[in-house]
Amino acid sequence: MKGIIHIRIDDRLIHGQVATRWSTGLGASRIMVANDEVANDEMQKGILRMVAPPGIATSIISKETASKNILAGKYAAQKVLMVLKNPMDAVALMDSGLEIKEINVGNMAKRDDTVQIKKSISVTKEEYEAFKILMDRGVKLTARMVPDEPELLLSQFLKKASF
Numbered sequence: 011m012k013g014i015i016h017i018r019i020d021d022r023l024i025h026g027q028v029a030t031r032w033s034t035g036l037g038a039s040r041i042m043v044a045n046d047e048v049a050n051d052e053m054q055k056g057i058l059r060m061v062a063p064p065g066i067a068t069s070i071i072s073k074e075t076a077s078k079n080i081l082a083g084k085y086a087a088q089k090v091l092m093v094l095k096n097p098m099d100a101v102a103l104m105d106s107g108l109e110i111k112e113i114n115v116g117n118m119a120k121r122d123d124t125v126q127i128k129k130s131i132s133v134t135k136e137e138y139e140a141f142k143i144l145m146d147r148g149v150k151l152t153a154r155m156v157p158d159e160p161e162l163l164l165s166q167f168l169k170k171a172s173f
Contacts, residue, residue, distance in 0.1 A: 011108055013085030017092045019100065020116035023048065024058045024068070027116065027156055028093060033066055035157040038091040042069040044076035044103065045095045073099055077106035097140035104147060112150040115164050127167040130155055135173040142168075 016036050020028060023043050033041055041062055048054050049072040062068045069090075071079070076092075079085065094100055096118070104110050117130045124132035131153060133141070141164065144151060151164035 011080055011110070012083060013088045013090050014080065014092055015089045016114065017094065017100070017110060017112065018114045018116055019094045019097060019118065021095050021118050023093050023095060024061050026061075028091070029061055029063050031156045031158075033063055033091050036091055037089055038066060039088045040067040040069060040085065040090045042071065042076060042085075042090050042092045043094075044071060044073050044092060045099055046072045046074075048095065049075070073102050074106065077103055077108055081107055097137050097144060100149070101140050101143050104144075104149075110144075110149055112152070113144065114152045114154055116153075116155055125171045125173065127170045128153055131164075131167060133168075133171060138168065138171050138173065 015038065016032070018028070018032065024041055028041065032038070043058060048058070049070055055070045058070055059068050100110060100113055115131060118132055118137070120126055120132040121134070123134050126132040141151060145165060152161045153164045153167055154161055
């Protein structure tokens with residue numbers, strides 16, 4: 011996937027850590043959010059664009075548009091930090107033909123129907139199953155909030171989930 015320098019799952023999408031630590035640390039020229047719900051919400055898109063760092067372009071698009079653009083080489087000359095809201099989005103992108111090799115999982119907030127597996131990561135049964143699909147497809151899943159934290163494998167935390 012030429013141009014994609016990092017893929018992160020973070021349900022907050024573009025926020026302080028992504029805007030400052032990840033995008034600048036990676037030297038990103040663009041932050042891409044690939045999520046159908048967000049792509050169809052003009053208010054949320056406006057807010058996300060406002061919190062993106064100056065000088066870094068944003069693409070807040072559907073998974074289908076993201077896949078088509080990436081496969082067409084639209085971002086090949088850029089350094090794109092892709093941010094996904096959940097692991098199901100990653101599975102859908104792979105199903106559309108993208109070759110995803112590694113994903114960093116940052117924050118997935120605690121919700122009513124979740125099990126907390128790490129301080130910053132809580133998963134539903136559907137998210138847990140999507141992570142298993144990604145691992146079965148050979149995707150390396152790591153768990154780090156910020157770039158200077160040690161890289162830990164998500165699999166060691168998924169073992170704590172019981173549904």
